[in-house]
Amino acid sequence: MALLRLVAQRHRDPAPPRLVxxxxxxxxxxxxxTLVGVWEQLRxxxxxxxxxxxxxxxxxxxxxxxxxxxxxxxMEQAGLDAVPxxxxxxxxxxxxxxxxxxxxxxxxxAEIFTVELVSYSFLREFGVLLTAILLAGRSGSAFTAQIGxxxxxxxxxxxxxxxxxxxxxxxxPRLLALLTMLPVLTxxxxxxxxxxxxxxxxxSLDITPAMFISRVHEMTELRHFWVGMVKAPIFAxxxxxxxxxxxxxxxxxxxxVGRHTTSAVVQSIFLVIVFDALFAMFFMEMHL
Numbered sequence: 001m002a003l004l005r006l007v008a009q010r011h012r013d014p015a016p017p018r019l020v021x022x023x024x025x026x027x028x029x030x031x032x033x034t035l036v037g038v039w040e041q042l043r044x045x046x047x048x049x050x051x052x053x054x055x056x057x058x059x060x061x062x063x064x065x066x067x068x069x070x071x072x073x074x075m076e077q078a079g080l081d082a083v084p085x086x087x088x089x090x091x092x093x094x095x096x097x098x099x100x101x102x103x104x105x106x107x108x109x110a111e112i113f114t115v116e117l118v119s120y121s122f123l124r125e126f127g128v129l130l131t132a133i134l135l136a137g138r139s140g141s142a143f144t145a146q147i148g149x150x151x152x153x154x155x156x157x158x159x160x161x162x163x164x165x166x167x168x169x170x171x172x173p174r175l176l177a178l179l180t181m182l183p184v185l186t187x188x189x190x191x192x193x194x195x196x197x198x199x200x201x202x203x204s205l206d207i208t209p210a211m212f213i214s215r216v217h218e219m220t221e222l223r224h225f226w227v228g229m230v231k232a233p234i235f236a237x238x239x240x241x242x243x244x245x246x247x248x249x250x251x252x253x254x255x256x257v258g259r260h261t262t263s264a265v266v267q268s269i270f271l272v273i274v275f276d277a278l279f280a281m282f283f284m285e286m287h288l
Contacts, residue, residue: 041267048245049237052175055167064165070173078139078174079181083188085138086131090122090189093130094196097121102205111205115215118197123224124283127190129276132235135182136268140243143174144264147247148257156248171244178236186232190225227288231279235272242268 058064101117147170150156159166194216201207207215246264250256 045241045245049241051167052171052237052241052244055165055172056175059168059172064168064172067169067173070169071176074174074177075181077142078135078177079185082135082138082181082185086134086185086189087192089134090127090130090192091196093126094118094122094193095200097126097193098197098200099204102200112207112215114197114201114205115207115212116219118201119194119216119220120224122190122193122197122228123220124227125276125280126193128186128228128231128235129272130193131182131185131189132232132239132272132276133269135178135185135236136239136242136272137265139178140239140268141261141265143240143243144247144250144261145257147244148250148260151248151250152252152254152257166248171240174244175237175240178240179233182236182239183229183232186229190228223288227279227283231276234275234279238271238275239268242271 055064059066098114098118101114102111105111105113105117147156150170156166159169198207198209198212201212202209243264246260246267250260
């Protein structure tokens, strides 16, 4: 009976007024909290990059030890093992770019300019951008997972207890590996993309391989190659910094490792694309 009386009373009482402003207030709170979090993350990232560069400078002048074995290991893991997937993806993207360019330019009788389209796009943009995105998802996430797992198992505390520098021991080898291998992989991606475009040109546009190579040699300036290669060290530094920083931010659970690994991949890809856009605008204004 008490339950029935309670139900009847609820039906007789008017519904409480809807708080329209409450949702808007919560939206503003979440927006503000997100902006504060982005600002804190940017500050932490800039500070971590500064600490990396300081430690790297000490390694160069001999005040810190270069962990050569760890550096070579990460060069193999992040660079040599990534050659097949970088080559294959760049080859396929080059073929797609050439096919789309030929489809559009055929209406204007300018199919031959597909050669310049493929060479310019891969030398300036696609080669380094595809490589950086692949390494952000492949190596950046691995850096976060490796360092995060060490922190969750309290191995970083043991390193501190032994008087060793985690920056020297864990971060610098990974940074040097990416700084060395990302330009190499970028060059491989450029060649693979141009080869993919050349094969499509040979099959669809009746352009012989000799004619394709000759046109690339005659019409493509060397500055386009250097525009793409200049971006590689910046992207390598960004990927290494984000991946290692997120690894150090891991707490003591497997869920935290997964969350920060995902965050590292998203941040790395986002920053790589932002920096690529900034580079594109800068080189456009400089007429390079």
